[in-house]
Amino acid sequence: xxxxxxxxxxxxxxxxxxxxxxxxxxxxxxxxxxxxxxxxxxxxxxxxxxxxxxxxxxxxxxxxxxxxxxxxxxxxxxxxxxxxxxxxxxxxxxxxxxxxxxxxxxxxxxxxxxxxxxxxxxxxxxxxxxxxxxxxxxxxxxxxxxxxxxxxxxxxxxxxxxxxxxxxxxxxxxxxxxxxxxxxxxxxxxxxxxxxxxxxxxxxxxxxxxx
Amino acid sequence: xxxxxxxxxxxxxxxxxxxxxxxxxxxxxxxxxxxxxxxxxxxxxxxxxxxxxxxxxxxxxxxxxxxxxxxxxxxxxxxxxxxxxxxxxxxxxxxxxxxxxxxxxxxxxxxxxxxxxxxxxxxxxxxxxxxxxxxxxxxxxxxxxxxxxxxxxxxxxxxxxxxxxxxxxxxxxxxxxxxxxxxxxxxxxxxxxxxxxxxxxx
Numbered sequence: 391x392x393x394x395x396x397x398x399x400x401x402x403x404x405x406x407x408x409x410x411x412x413x414x415x416x417x418x419x420x421x422x423x424x425x426x427x428x429x430x431x432x433x434x435x436x437x438x439x440x441x442x443x444x445x446x447x448x449x450x451x452x453x454x455x456x457x458x459x460x461x462x463x464x465x466x467x468x469x470x471x472x473x474x475x476x477x478x479x480x481x482x483x484x485x486x487x488x489x490x491x492x493x494x495x496x497x498x499x500x501x502x503x504x505x506x507x508x509x510x511x512x513x514x515x516x517x518x519x520x521x522x523x524x525x526x527x528x529x530x531x532x533x534x535x536x537x538x539x540x541x542x543x544x545x546x547x548x549x550x551x552x553x554x555x556x557x558x559x560x561x562x563x564x565x566x567x568x569x570x571x572x573x574x575x576x577x578x579x580x581x582x583x584x585x586x587x588x589x590x591x592x593x594x595x596x597x598x599x600x601x
Numbered sequence: 602x603x604x605x606x607x608x609x610x611x612x613x614x615x616x617x618x619x620x621x622x623x624x625x626x627x628x629x630x631x632x633x634x635x636x637x638x639x640x641x642x643x644x645x646x647x648x649x650x651x652x653x654x655x656x657x658x659x660x661x662x663x664x665x666x667x668x669x670x671x672x673x674x675x676x677x678x679x680x681x682x683x684x685x686x687x688x689x690x691x692x693x694x695x696x697x698x699x700x701x702x703x704x705x706x707x708x709x710x711x712x713x714x715x716x717x718x719x720x721x722x723x724x725x726x727x728x729x730x731x732x733x734x735x736x737x738x739x740x741x742x743x744x745x746x747x748x749x750x751x752x753x754x755x756x757x758x759x760x761x762x763x764x765x766x767x768x769x770x771x772x773x774x775x776x777x778x779x780x781x782x783x784x785x786x787x788x789x790x791x792x793x794x795x796x797x798x799x800x801x802x803x
Contacts, residue, residue: 419623419626419627423623423626424622424623463693463719463722464690464693467689467690467693467722468686471685471686471689472686474685475682475683475685475686478682478685479682493736494729494732494733494736497684497685497728497732498624498725498728498729498732500685500689500728501689501724501725501727501728501729502725503627571793574792574796575620575621575622575623575789575792575796576789576790576792576793576796577789578623578789579785579786579788579789579792580785580786580789582782582785583778583781583782583783583784583785583786583788583789584782584786585782586778586781586782586785587775587777587778587782590776590777590778590782591776591777
């Protein structure tokens with residue numbers, strides 16, 4: 391049992407930190423940056439993606455001996471798309487406002503490189519339990535970056551934290567202004583660039599291949 | 602006509618699918634090492650987008666949209682939740698066809714694009730354009746123009762990025778920022794530049 395636990399811990403650490411899907415493998419930021427203007431949308435997107443990653447890993451890994459290798463991409467996409475449809479319907483039913491703000495980006499979880507990448511690289515070669523944990527690990531790794539980007543964008547761009555104003559009025563009276571660029575597209579690129587720089591400079595961070 | 606031109610210019614510059622909506626970034630980073638492959642992939646993306654967007658429009662408005670099945674006697678039917686799975690299947694099929702054509706007529710380009718050609722199928726820009734087309738209630742002609750415009754904007758962005766990366770290849774970038782982080786900063790600056798176009802009205 392002890393062995394089992396350390397085995398799962400290993401998978402988790404790898405997904406969340408050492409081989410973080412966004413910062414290390416450069417995957418999955420495609421549909422993500424657009425939802426980081428606010429913490430609340432980023433959180434919902436993170437949860438949705440983590441669940442889809444975990445369950446697609448579980449399902450694809452359970453089916454791995456049955457899937458013919460030449461049509462595996464289609465099968466994987468079908469599994470993922472079905473999970474995304476379920477997620478989208480749940481969001482529309484219970485979190486309608488946020489699902490409107492997320493607009494097409496919930497649907498784009500289908501083409502999120504992390505999900506398909508993990509299905510290809512991990513779920514096809516490992517047992518269902520490991521794949522489920524791996525999906526959660528990579529989902530959390532992605533969520534971590536997403537929440538960090540959203541934190542800076544919402545704080546600097548509109549002075550808020552989960553929609554609550556946190557910068558006191560007297561700071562504005564002294565001449566502080568919200569940085570409009572943070573709520574626009576360039577802000578997201580800058581923040582993620584700086585975060586990757588930070589991660590690579592910390593101990594254990596791996597510096598990237600040369601351009 | 603003016604509306605269509607305006608839609609085209611808008612989707613190339615102001616609402617650039619890559620720099621304003623962050624779609625298709627994975628291949629944007631991975632394939633922008635040389636200008637030739639960036640151009641090749643850009644052309645493939647333009648083609649796939651211009652074809653998939655109207656095909657998906659026809660399928661959506663003929664079969665999936667609420668009330669679309671009235672002609673078959675099911676006016677109450679709303680299959681729009683199936684749009685994700687349908688769109689991705691259409692896109693995968695068209696990409697497969699493009700792959701075979703390129704392999705047949707330009708093996709060199711085929712080899713240099715490598716794994717990124719099949720990955721067009723899961724390029725968020727392609728699926729995103731089809732989903733935007735539904736969300737923004739485009740007409741059939743608008744969906745063609747929007748597809749072509751988004752593709753052109755994507756190609757413009759990736760070719761510019763390849764050109765910039767060629768120029769900064771020997772630049773002395775701080776360790777740790779080198780690579781992915783640096784590309785993100787460049788992309789941010791490019792996004793700022795593209796935003797300058799937003800004052801233009803046609």
